[in-house]
Amino acid sequence: MMKYGLIGKTLVHSYSKEIHEALGKYEYNLFSLTEKEMPEFINARDFNGLNVTIPYKKAVMSLCDEISPLAKDIGSVNTLYWKSSGSGKDEYRLIGHNTDYEGFLYAAKRAGISFSDKTILILGTGGTSLTVCKAVSDNNASQIYIASRSATANRQKAQQTFLSCPIQQLTYKDLPDIAFDIDVIINTTPVGTYPHNLQSIIHLADFPRCHSVIDVIYNPFKTRLILEAEKAGLKFSNGLPMLVAQATAAAGYFLGMPGTFEKENERIISQLQKQIRNIILIGMPGSGKSTIGKLLSEQTGRTFIDMDQEIEKNEGMSVSELFDFFGEEYFRNREKETAERLGKKHGLIIATGGGTVLNPLNVDALRQNGIIIHIKRPVDCLPTNGRPLSKSKAALYKMETKRLPIYRAAADITFDNSESCSAYQLKKRLQRELNL
Ligand SMILES: Nc1ncnc2c1ncn2[C@@H]1O[C@H](COP(=O)(O)OP(=O)(O)O)[C@@H](O)[C@H]1O
Numbered sequence: 070m071m072k073y074g075l076i077g078k079t080l081v082h083s084y085s086k087e088i089h090e091a092l093g094k095y096e097y098n099l100f101s102l103t104e105k106e107m108p109e110f111i112n113a114r115d116f117n118g119l120n121v122t123i124p125y126k127k128a129v130m131s132l133c134d135e136i137s138p139l140a141k142d143i144g145s146v147n148t149l150y151w152k153s154s155g156s157g158k159d160e161y162r163l164i165g166h167n168t169d170y171e172g173f174l175y176a177a178k179r180a181g182i183s184f185s186d187k188t189i190l191i192l193g194t195g196g197t198s199l200t201v202c203k204a205v206s207d208n209n210a211s212q213i214y215i216a217s218r219s220a221t222a223n224r225q226k227a228q229q230t231f232l233s234c235p236i237q238q239l240t241y242k243d244l245p246d247i248a249f250d251i252d253v254i255i256n257t258t259p260v261g262t263y264p265h266n267l268q269s270i271i272h273l274a275d276f277p278r279c280h281s282v283i284d285v286i287y288n289p290f291k292t293r294l295i296l297e298a299e300k301a302g303l304k305f306s307n308g309l310p311m312l313v314a315q316a317t318a319a320a321g322y323f324l325g326m327p328g329t330f331e332k333e334n335e336r337i338i339s340q341l342q343k344q345i346r347n348i349i350l351i352g353m354p355g356s357g358k359s360t361i362g363k364l365l366s367e368q369t370g371r372t373f374i375d376m377d378q379e380i381e382k383n384e385g386m387s388v389s390e391l392f393d394f395f396g397e398e399y400f401r402n403r404e405k406e407t408a409e410r411l412g413k414k415h416g417l418i419i420a421t422g423g424g425t426v427l428n429p430l431n432v433d434a435l436r437q438n439g440i441i442i443h444i445k446r447p448v449d450c451l452p453t454n455g456r457p458l459s460k461s462k463a464a465l466y467k468m469e470t471k472r473l474p475i476y477r478a479a480a481d482i483t484f485d486n487s488e489s490c491s492a493y494q495l496k497k498r499l500q501r502e503l504n505l
């Protein structure tokens with residue numbers, strides 16, 4: 070049996086299985102191991118290739134026959150593979166290597182981010198920080214600042230390893246002193262990872278020279294830091310390209326043909342992106358969000374959630390009743406909670422209420438894992454019954470003037486739903502025009 074997989078401590082869900090298996094070369098499994106089991110597992114040497122994740126990236130090093138010079142410099146191993154001993158006999162040596170380095174540089178290149186002559190701020194001092202530090206130093210960064218809660222951690226290690234570029238460690242409290250010098254920011258901390266979505270150590274507005282941001286987090290797809298970078302029009306990358314590229318690089322080593330699978334990266338990134346992301350429908354009340362959401366759900370097999378119906382279910386009352394009994398503000402607060410909760414999830418189709426995206430916090434919550442589609446339908450076609458804010462055409466015209474710029478700004482795509490047609494025809498158009 071060929072055995073490939075990922076070892077770590079608690080591997081509840083990892084995209085690594087999907088990424089490796091997308092190459093179609095081998096089965097890949099997740100092995101959750103305790104501290105006691107981990108060395109036994111490696112020493113049994115009953116595997117063809119392994120990736121290593123937290124907390125064993127350092128601990129596996131002493132169990133290998135050889136550590137690649139790069140992994141030695143970084144001080145962490147994420148890939149174990151076999152190399153012929155060269156003795157002519159059927160003997161193999163266990164090599165520990167680091168493909169996170171390659172994955173990180175792939176992500177940067179893909180986003181058009183360069184480190185040459187740049188001042189770099191790295192948030193965090195863990196294993197990924199060491200990898201990133203080495204990668205930017207090797208790519209001619211002019212100065213690296215490494216920030217953490219306490220400045221002493223890892224200082225010695227960093228200075229020993231990355232002599233080619235000056236490095237300074239500081240605490241988050243010291244950041245204002247250097248904020249105006251920073252060109253590139255890289256987050257290697259887990260701050261903002263699910264379920265602590267939308268948290269961030271820093272705000273980009275405090276770094277006016279910064280033009281590029283990389284966050285190694287991929288759940289959520291866009292952290293607060295990435296959302297800010299996107300809004301400010303900076304270059305940015307989330308952690309998914311790095312995750313995919315380190316995996317395909319590892320596959321090359323497993324199969325004795327390094328570099329072979331880099332050309333598969335984009336296909337796998339877009340496959341995962343499609344699978345992970347939510348589809349968010351926004352637009353005027355009655356424009357067809359709920360109708361289209363249901364049709365897209367039939368088309369894609371994804372779960373459909375209508376935010377208004379979620380609120381009605383939880384409150385035991387219709388939206389109109391909620392407006393009548395408790396007022397609009399009460400409804401908007403329930404809507405905000407619903408956006409926060411659903412926005413953290415993956416693979417859903419979500420029909421918002423017409424007013425959801427008026428609150429920028431809701432846009433962030435929905436955007437972090439979602440692609441936003443504006444459903445556009447002429448006011449003349451919108452219903453004027455059943456909805457508390459759609460009492461007359463005049464009210465709808467006024468509303469559209471105010472909201473259209475907000476819908477436009479929030480949307481990634483617009484779907485023109487002007488044509489009145491049957492559900493069957495609408496479904497055909499969705500299939501043809503939205504490649505979801
Ligand atoms: N392209 C279309 N052709 C005909 N009727 C439509 C079209 N799109 C939406 N409708 C109708 O408009 C009404 C409002 O649609 P709905 O999906 O409830 O809107 P929303 O969820 O955006 O408020 C529904 O009766 C729906 O069938």
Ligand SMILES: O=C(O)C1=C[C@@H](OP(=O)(O)O)[C@@H](O)[C@H](O)C1
Nearest residue numbers: 353354355377388422423424457
């Ligand atoms: O536009 C709005 O402010 C509203 C739209 C409604 O949803 P639909 O857009 O599905 O009608 C519903 O959330 C509520 O009545 C408020």
Ligand SMILES: [Mg+2]
Nearest residue numbers: 358359377420
């Ligand atoms: Mg609706």
